Amino acid sequence: MGLYSEGNRKWWLLVAVSCVLGLVLLDETVVGIALPTIQAELDLSLNQSHWVVNSYLLVFACFVAVGGKLGDQFGMLPVFLTGLAVFGLCSVAGGFAPSGEVLITARALQGIGAAIIFPLFVAMTAMTFPQEERGFALGIGGAIGTIFLAIGPLVGGLLTDLLSWRWIFWINPPIVILIAVVTFVSWRDVDRPPPPPIDWTGLALIASGMFCTVFSLMQSEDWGWNSPAVSGLMVAGLALLVVFAIYELRTANPLIEVDLFKIPVFTASNLTIFVAQYSKMPIFIFAALYAQTELSLSPLGAGMLVMLAALPQPFVAPYCGKLTDQHPPGLLATGGLFGIAVAMALLSLAAPFGNIWLFAPGLLVAGIVTPFVFVPTQAAIMASLPEHKHGQGGGISMSSQMIGGTVGLAVCSTLFAFHKSYVLVFASTAMLLFVVAALCLFLFRRSSPVQTV
Incomplete structure (x- = not known):
């Protein structure tokens, strides 16, 4: 049996999509180590430096619920490759960022790519492996992901000390390209029933509610807790999340089944x-x-x-x-x-x-x-x-x-x-x-x- 064959195709796919999980987990740890250096070089306030991390997490949190449904709607492989492209291109942009504003924007857009590809790791693995092998496959994928998580602080420190903090973003594109090639060659689609439509109203409600709530918390340092803008955004965010819950209970195809x-x-x-x-x-x-x-x-x-x-x-x-x-x-x-x-x-x-x-x-x-x-x-x-x-x-x-x-x-x-x-x-x-x-x-x-x- 050669290095790659139809018999071992599924294992190649597992390694590729598990590395996607790894990239997402790596991003949790690698940026934190470089944050003081980024703050000093780009002359960021403490609040701005935290947004380098939080812009990614915020967008990720708002859109991850719809990532898997996009795969159901438009096909796993096209959506997966699109998410990879967004993640990789925004990593390049983040590495070249001349200012904190550009870096924070690139990180937010990178969060969209991560929100698309992260849920597809589980879906594509489950669709590729039979029931009796699925748990083992997911376990292997999780182990690969935690290896990335474990080396994140060391990689972040090495790159920041020896090269530049910008390399913590530039290491992503080569890995993304390799993942894309292996996934494209290894993926085999399966027949599935037509999916329900995406709940765009629910998505808009939860995304806007989360944004207002978290943004008000983050800006409280600069604006002050007594600021009408902070309290207004907080109230608006919580109200939108309540409306989201009520709407999801009443709609036929909810984004999140609150029940x-x-x-x-x-x-x-x-x-x-x-x-x-x-x-x-x-x-x-x-x-x-x-x-x-x-x-x-x-x-x-x-x-x-x-x-x-x-x-x-x-x-x-x-x-x-x-x-x-x-x-x-x-x-x-x-x-x-x-x-x-x-x-x-x-x-x-x-x-x-x-x-x-x-x-x-x-x-x-x-x-x-x-x-x-x-x-x-x-x-x-x-x-x-x-x-x-x-x-x-x-x-x-x-x-x-x-x-x-x-x-x-x-x-x-x-x-x-x-x-x-x-x-x-x-x-x-x-x-x-x-x-x-x-x-x-x-x-x-x-x-x-x-x-x-």
């Missing part, structure tokens, strides 16, 4: 994913800033330190998957959430001392326990829904994940802007995690077999 949140385990799983992704912002953004500003580490040194929060994950995830098959996934996920809360508490206790040896254990604990949140919750979501709603359940969980990161950065940035305290950022996140973990433990215990809503 699913009546299932306790489904609600608990998405809430768990939301706060777990929220906690990544203090770890990969503010811990990286702390390492450079308070520990006086170089970008490379900061990357190596923050890498402790990512490096264990590819090794722990397979073991976590086995435990998920043997034990209630909801209890494992709650345990993981308590573990991240402990990690954040350790960071808050260590931060005042400015000692790397006291700070590092909290990051390592976070890296060990994080897979116990994300792996079991996906299993819990699938177990809580009938098979014909698995795709929708996966899409909602991705939205919860992206929105969690967006809100996490917005809230932590606001706290830091007002108090200039890393301790407050870490401690407030720990408190949130402890409260939500207790709530989710109650909800998971109310879980029941597959629902029929």
Whole structure:
């Protein structure tokens, strides 16, 4: 058998689409390390520098729910390649950005490309592999993705120190081109029933509601909490999200089936994913800033330190998957959430001392326990829904994940802007995690077999 054949085609496809997952996860960690350097070189305010990260997350969160539906409407391969092209071209533009405004715009457009390709990873894998191989294939894909996540801080530090922060964007296009070629050669479409129309009204409501809410949080530093613009945008955003929920309950083909949140385990799983992704912002953004500003580490040194929060994950995830098959996934996920809360508490206790040896254990604990949140919750979501709603359940969980990161950065940035305290950022996140973990433990215990809503 040659290097490539029809017999091993599906494995080539799996590696290619898994690298897409990897690129998205890499972007979570690689930019945070370079942020202080970007801020200094482009003369950005603290608020503007956070928008370099948040513009990507915000757009990603607003549009990820529709990414999979675009594939159903117009074909998986054309939509996938279009999303890759947008992601790659905007990476090039970000690397050449002459100002903060251009970089933030490029990052926002890059978020559109990521929102298109991210949900298609699961869909294309599920369509390529038979049922008996699907779980193993998704596990391999997740392992590849977490490898990218793990090396993100190191790559960001190396490129920033040895070359330029611009290379953290320029490394994407060659990988994108390789993914596109392998996917084009390896993909085989399958017959599917006609999909329902896309809920464009719902998409407009959730996108505008999220934008107004998060934008008001981010701009509170510059405009002040007493500003009518901040309070007006906040009220408008929350009102739009309420209208979105009401509209989705009444429309025939909703973008997000809000009724699913009546299932306790489904609600608990998405809430768990939301706060777990929220906690990544203090770890990969503010811990990286702390390492450079308070520990006086170089970008490379900061990357190596923050890498402790990512490096264990590819090794722990397979073991976590086995435990998920043997034990209630909801209890494992709650345990993981308590573990991240402990990690954040350790960071808050260590931060005042400015000692790397006291700070590092909290990051390592976070890296060990994080897979116990994300792996079991996906299993819990699938177990809580009938098979014909698995795709929708996966899409909602991705939205919860992206929105969690967006809100996490917005809230932590606001706290830091007002108090200039890393301790407050870490401690407030720990408190949130402890409260939500207790709530989710109650909800998971109310879980029941597959629902029929």
